[in-house]
Amino acid sequence: MRLATVRTEAGTVAVAVVGDEVVDLGKAAPGLPGTLTGILALGQAGLDAVSAAIASGAARSALDTSALMSPIPDPPKFWAIGMNYAEHVRETGKPFPEFPTVFAKMPNTVTGPYVDVERPAVSDKLDFECELGIVIGKRCRHVSRERAHEVIAGFTIVNDYSVRDFQMRGGQWVLGKSFDGHGVVGPWLVTPDELDPHSLGIRTIVNGEIRQNSNTANLIFDCYKLIEELSSAATLEVGDLIATGTPGGVGVMEDRFLVPGDLVRVEIDGIGHVENRIVQEPAAKEWIDGPTASITG
Numbered sequence: 001m002r003l004a005t006v007r008t009e010a011g012t013v014a015v016a017v018v019g020d021e022v023v024d025l026g027k028a029a030p031g032l033p034g035t036l037t038g039i040l041a042l043g044q045a046g047l048d049a050v051s052a053a054i055a056s057g058a059a060r061s062a063l064d065t066s067a068l069m070s071p072i073p074d075p076p077k078f079w080a081i082g083m084n085y086a087e088h089v090r091e092t093g094k095p096f097p098e099f100p101t102v103f104a105k106m107p108n109t110v111t112g113p114y115v116d117v118e119r120p121a122v123s124d125k126l127d128f129e130c131e132l133g134i135v136i137g138k139r140c141r142h143v144s145r146e147r148a149h150e151v152i153a154g155f156t157i158v159n160d161y162s163v164r165d166f167q168m169r170g171g172q173w174v175l176g177k178s179f180d181g182h183g184v185v186g187p188w189l190v191t192p193d194e195l196d197p198h199s200l201g202i203r204t205i206v207n208g209e210i211r212q213n214s215n216t217a218n219l220i221f222d223c224y225k226l227i228e229e230l231s232s233a234a235t236l237e238v239g240d241l242i243a244t245g246t247p248g249g250v251g252v253m254e255d256r257f258l259v260p261g262d263l264v265r266v267e268i269d270g271i272g273h274v275e276n277r278i279v280q281e282p283a284a285k286e287w288i289d290g291p292t293a294s295i296t297g
């Protein structure tokens with residue numbers, strides 16, 4: 001099953017994707033929660049209701065890819081893993097990891113699969129990173145590697161856009177990983193019954209040139225080990241996203257950064273692709289919002 005979130009005039013809508021058509025779940029199954037996170041939180045009952053809606057011959061409309069958002073537009077947490085492919089560890093000259101390198105991408109990064117992505121006004125060191133994304137489907141803690149598959153709602157694609165000079169300064173990664181809109185997620189969530197997450201071809205193609213080309217079989221810490229590691233420290237929530245790390249071939253290694261006009265495509269077999277045009281952030285213009293609420297009554 002492929003589940004997505006689309007933007008409509010009426011707001012965001014959870015849909016089931018069937019071929020190149022979508023079933024609006026809000027209309028087809030009115031009893032279901034209006035968000036994908038809400039549907040996932042119902043567990044198997046939610047997926048059964050979606051299957052029933054699809055099978056009931058509910059109305060379908062053409063898939064408008066420009067309306068696609070991140071399948072989970074507001075994840076409670078956006079975890080990211082570093083140094084999880086030997087080829088990337090080698091190219092960075094870092095030591096082979098004993099444990100997963102964990103960092104976070106802030107919520108402001110989350111954006112849809114086919115949007116423009118800004119090269120910041122404050123840096124020209126914008127880089128790409130293709131990653132398999134995990135979506136958590138059950139609230140959980142201290143999950144063993146053996147049972148980790150039970151808490152996975154599905155898989156998606158992440159492009160972990162990174163601003164390398166901001167990533168390296170001050171000994172932290174989070175700022176360079178958390179520019180607005182630099183967490184491309186999508187195009188949809190694919191449920192685990194449809195694929196084996198550890199045998200998927202994964203590629204980054206920039207302006208038609210293959211820049212990263214690997215397979216998720218090469219993950220050092222596989223999806224289940226990552227869930228065991230993260231849940232040993234934190235309660236994982238329904239809708240949490242985990243970007244599982246990038247293979248070799250990132251631009252910084254060749255001093256080849258993304259520039260405005262570039263077309264950046266990430267493909268993962270069995271899921272699909274995301275694609276972004278790089279645009280220039282006009283200027284580092286200072287702005288401060290007015291009050292966003294007023295005293296009522």
Ligand SMILES: NC(=O)N[C@@H](O)C(=O)O
Nearest residue numbers: 081082083084088245246
């Ligand atoms: N170099 C770097 O930032 N890498 C990580 O994001 C990773 O995915 O390995």
